[in-house]
Amino acid sequence: MNKIFEVPMYPYAHHADQDAISPVRRKPVVIGAGPIGLAAGIELAQDGVEVVILDENDKVSFGSRAICFAKRPLEILDRLGCGQPMVDKGVLWNKGKVFFDDRQVYDFNLQPEEGHQRPAFINLQQYYFEEYLVNRVRALQEQGAPIEIRGRNKVSAIGTHPDHVTLEIDTPEGSYNLEADWLVACDGAGSPTRRMLGLDFVGRVFEDNFLIADVVMEADFPTERWFWFDPPFNKGQSALLHKQPDGVWRIDLQLGWDIDKEREKRPENVIPRLKAMLGDDVEFELEWVSIYTFQCRRMEKFRHGRVLFAGDAAHQVSPFGARGANSGVQDTDNLCWKLKLVIEGSAPESLLDSYDTERVQGAEENILNSSRSTDFITPKSEMSRLLRDAVLDLSEQHEFARPLVNSGRLSVPCTYDGSPLNSADALQDGPGRTRPGSSCPDAPLGDDYLLPKLGSRFILLTIDAEAPDVIEEAGITVERLALSIKDDRTLALKDRYLGDNASGVYLIRPDQHVAARRPTYDDNQFRAAIRRAVGKE
């Protein structure tokens, strides 16, 4: 079987930069063509910034790896021009079951809030996710966008300077040097960039191993997430069953700490475990098997001069709650518009420090949530196990205990409360979910939706309020999007953006986070808010 993850997607090709007598200077260079590096490259290229992506490999992710993509990243991908193929291919689900010991304790239906174009999350193999991003890069190239992926270009040395970075790059034809004004390191949890620069990566190690098996089976299991605590087929441990596209099922079995990884990975040891779980009569084929351990940790700072870290290179979490790739895409979403403004000279370099402030806050939230899930799934003491089991036993009969069951909390975007880019909230009693720092919640507008209209530029959103159609301030152009609560008969727009106010004016950043809001337009206040949002106030 010729699987997508075994096909070279961006094979090595000789580049003129390799023949230059003195190193060629590039603008931003991205290291890593995984989900985060590709997202960064696409966003920069769409904004007209010339970008080079380097990767030591030439293929998409080996195996399914990240499989759960949440609404906010899907909305970001829409802006990057590749949300639709992901949603079309992905598996939509909102039902699940929780099992404890030998019985089902409850089932649930997450029933996502209405009035959003994108679902709460989809399941999609990482290799498809990356394939669609690479397809998008190719489409951009055909339109003449300044983006390239250099496969089998391995960075072997990095030199940092006040105004640029030097790179030594190994290729199948030998090594060459390159210079970059900016370096965006998206080279994963084991980030060679981080190691070469001798930077910290501290946090908490969880002494546990998990076996992931992707199996292809024609089973009539429903499209639900099933999670087992302490099941008979994996005593004292946990298990997960989750559906992916193409009849592939993700099975996750907790194995404990003292195991022989190589032995456990062998099919003759994996298959009996799966049969014990699925039943002897279920036919299946193993697509991919892996054993992983995990840590919750982050770099102290994500910006080091001209080097910016994003995704797993900057922070690592346990997989429960799907916060790895999902948060990485939010990193580049935060970073790229700032980097573009700095590169074109519209904002001071210090704007990039807000990337550090805001995304460290996001990483802390993710680490907190995923550590809590891990502590529930794998209790670390006799008493934590007793309390955990008490919650599960109660959840069978009493609804109140169900919110305490924690097998992973849905990844939601971080609200950048306290960010230096925010202006004080001036919409009295406005909805909390759209306070400055929040990512804009979607809302239906007849047959259309709000978020696609925001796009990836500064927007002045007016709802039943007057304002100029365009504001030019400090080198930034802000376009007005004029709406009325009458545009949305479901009243989601009113509930999410006005509350009891008759009108509202929002300054929205290119990453669709709220920078400022007031009941009406005030020229001085909004001009100050624009300057503040680009680090000039």
Next chain:
Amino acid sequence: MSKTLTPDALVLAPNINGADDFYADLLTAHEGRDKADSDAFNARLVLVLANHIGDRAVLKQALPAAALNKNETP
């Protein structure tokens, strides 16, 4: 004796009607259980009562009270 309390203050003054009866009920509930079973029962009881209280501020004050930690401010 009654004391004016703000709504989110933990009640540490006597507050159970028929304190002796409650205590007897508690002992009865543990009768015939072995240690592990009793521990599990207590854990479930804590969770049931905590949910009834609901108020995080009150629950937070209950922790140092149970820890017998006089120096810890709630």
